[in-house]
Amino acid sequence: MEPVKGGSLVHVPKDIQTKLLNLDGSLSIASWAIRFAASLKNIRVVLSGMSNLEQLNDNISYMKKFKPLTQEENDFLIKLGDQIRTSIAIPCTACNYCTPGCPKHICIPEYFSLFNKRKQNLSKGKSSEYDDLKNEHGKPYDCIECGQCERVCPQKLPIISNLKKVADEFE
Ligand code: SF4
Numbered sequence: 001m002e003p004v005k006g007g008s009l010v011h012v013p014k015d016i017q018t019k020l021l022n023l024d025g026s027l028s029i030a031s032w033a034i035r036f037a038a039s040l041k042n043i044r045v046v047l048s049g050m051s052n053l054e055q056l057n058d059n060i061s062y063m064k065k066f067k068p069l070t071q072e073e074n075d076f077l078i079k080l081g082d083q084i085r086t087s088i089a090i091p092c093t094a095c096n097y098c099t100p101g102c103p104k105h106i107c108i109p110e111y112f113s114l115f116n117k118r119k120q121n122l123s124k125g126k127s128s129e130y131d132d133l134k135n136e137h138g139k140p141y142d143c144i145e146c147g148q149c150e151r152v153c154p155q156k157l158p159i160i161s162n163l164k165k166v167a168d169e170f171e
């Protein structure tokens, strides 16, 4: 399940996208993640989580006559995975499982996305996007640490401490 990690392995930093396109410009960014999972030993089925016709057609284009990754491609992807992990401060996939039960209506994935962008741009100071989120939803520092969100997060993220980082960054 989740070979593209909720779509986050498509929205990778530009330099990583370029490396994948240089590897084979005829293949989509998502295809590398799905073929990586499908090439693992003992894998019979990959649930790709596609959500529109374009994604379905893309999946069919390389899975109909599936070619497993070469050892070279596999090694390359492992290295890119390390780069992705270090470039994304909070690896939230924006699945939104955590938000419906939040008693403070905190838009957790949106705050994390803003924080990740900030860390990638290395920018500082006030953010109007952050202020907009605070005006429309619960604020990161409204969190009462009930733990509901952490219990349901499939990525097992330390959401409570990450929200504190968000508040420290933008307040
Ligand atoms: S721990 Fe905080 S963010 Fe998580 S559900 Fe509870 S109040 Fe919301």
Ligand code: SF4
Binding pocket: 091, 092, 093, 094, 095, 096, 097, 098, 099, 108, 109, 152, 153, 154, 155, 156, 157, 159
């Ligand atoms: S459940 Fe976890 S991964 Fe999903 S949106 Fe919430 S913090 Fe992100």
